[in-house]
Amino acid sequence: MFDLRSISKSFGSLKALDQLDLQLKPKIITGLIGPNGSGKTTLINIMTGIYAPDSGSIYFHQQNLTGESAECFAQKSIARTFQNIRLFKRMTVMENIMASLVTKEKNKRNNWFSYPFTRNKFNLNKAHEVLEIMNLKDQRNLFAEELPLPLRRKLEIARALVAEPEVILLDEPAGGMTPSETFEMAELINLHVAPGRTIVLIEHKMDLISKICNHLVVLNHGEKIVEGETHEVLSHKKVLEAYIGI
Ligand SMILES: Nc1ncnc2c1ncn2[C@@H]1O[C@H](COP(=O)(O)OP(=O)(O)OP(=O)(O)O)[C@@H](O)[C@H]1O
Ligand SMILES: [Mg+2]
Structure with missing residues (x-):
């Protein structure tokens, strides 16, 4: 349904996303993880029309939305939250x-x-x-x-x-929260946000990720390095190297 093909985005000489492919699986929670500056928020900005990609294409239900405005993405029933609350x-x-x-x-x-x-x-x-x-x-x-x-x-x-969006992109919904507040947020997402919807969840908190995500995508330096079922991905060597730094 949400299909990103070979998306690149640079800011000056900095390549924030580099030929990234992503196909969202409908009605499940996809976790998007990666170190600081790996391109997660930039990806959500591209998936909501805030930035246009430098190259690559964005399809939503087979409709080409590449280069369309943020209003157009919102009209298509794609909603989001912001890392820096707005x-x-x-x-x-x-x-x-x-x-x-x-x-x-x-x-x-x-x-x-x-x-x-x-x-x-x-x-x-x-x-x-x-x-x-x-x-x-x-x-x-x-x-x-x-x-x-x-x-x-x-x-x-x-x-x-x-x-009542079909897709919700959550950028660090538990950012700055204590463990018990994070737990409550996980419950809310599971009970009231996720059912019947397609969700992307950016988070650094691995307990939240492993509690609610069915599928994980890992970015590093603007590239997708691993994708798959949550528990497999979290123990993947590349992920441990890139994300946890061991
Ligand atoms: N508007 C912008 N202008 C210049 N550089 C930007 C802009 N937005 C993002 N960047 C840069 O692009 C890179 C990716 O940033 P992005 O915010 O997507 O990372 P992130 O994975 O969300 O990081 P974090 O986990 O810290 O939120 C970073 O180096 C960032 O400084
Ligand atoms: Mg971010």
């Missing part, structure tokens, strides 16, 4: 979620005059449902900037979920 800080939790619906509607209708349409009962119910499953109900009237980090990360996921 919320509307001075908007409440509920407003942040509703804003995600406004963007969805705007993309659909190609204008910004759709705000009233998003405040219908159906959308409000959907927002409440997402607040409930992400355990954010009690915080719904707080400003995003008032939330502690784990809740800000949950809100990012809630914003992605409310648009």
Whole structure:
């Protein structure tokens, strides 16, 4: 369904991705791991139209999306979260979620005059449902900037979920969290984010990776070095060398 062919992306003389091939397996969680600077976030940026690749092609359900805008990728039902959280800080939790619906509607209708349409009962119910499953109900009237980090990360996921995407790309959803917060995040992803969806999960925390990923892709210096079933990949010699440094 999501098919990347020979993707390269450089920043000046730095090759962030080098002829990378990736075919996402539908409705499973694919872990994307690799050392710092190996190109993981760049890959997600390419899979959401934030960057266009220098060369290579991107197909989604056989449709060529190479060079299309981020709005176009969002319209195709591809959502993401950010490693460096990007919320509307001075908007409440509920407003942040509703804003995600406004963007969805705007993309659909190609204008910004759709705000009233998003405040219908159906959308409000959907927002409440997402607040409930992400355990954010009690915080719904707080400003995003008032939330502690784990809740800000949950809100990012809630914003992605409310648009009911087919694919969600999660960039370090447990970044900066304690082990117990990470455990709770793993539960939430397993129970409420993954079912019925295709997920890519970038993470450095191997316990989270091994708990929730069925399939793993390992990047190093912008190249895919190993891919396969999670437990096999984690014990692969190349992965231990590149990632864990032994
Ligand atoms: N917009 C940019 N301009 C210049 N260089 C960039 C840009 N984005 C990424 N890079 C560089 O590309 C390389 C890959 O970066 P990327 O953020 O994709 O790595 P990563 O695997 O996500 O790392 P981390 O685990 O630290 O998040 C790095 O060397 C980074 O400095
Ligand atoms: Mg990154």
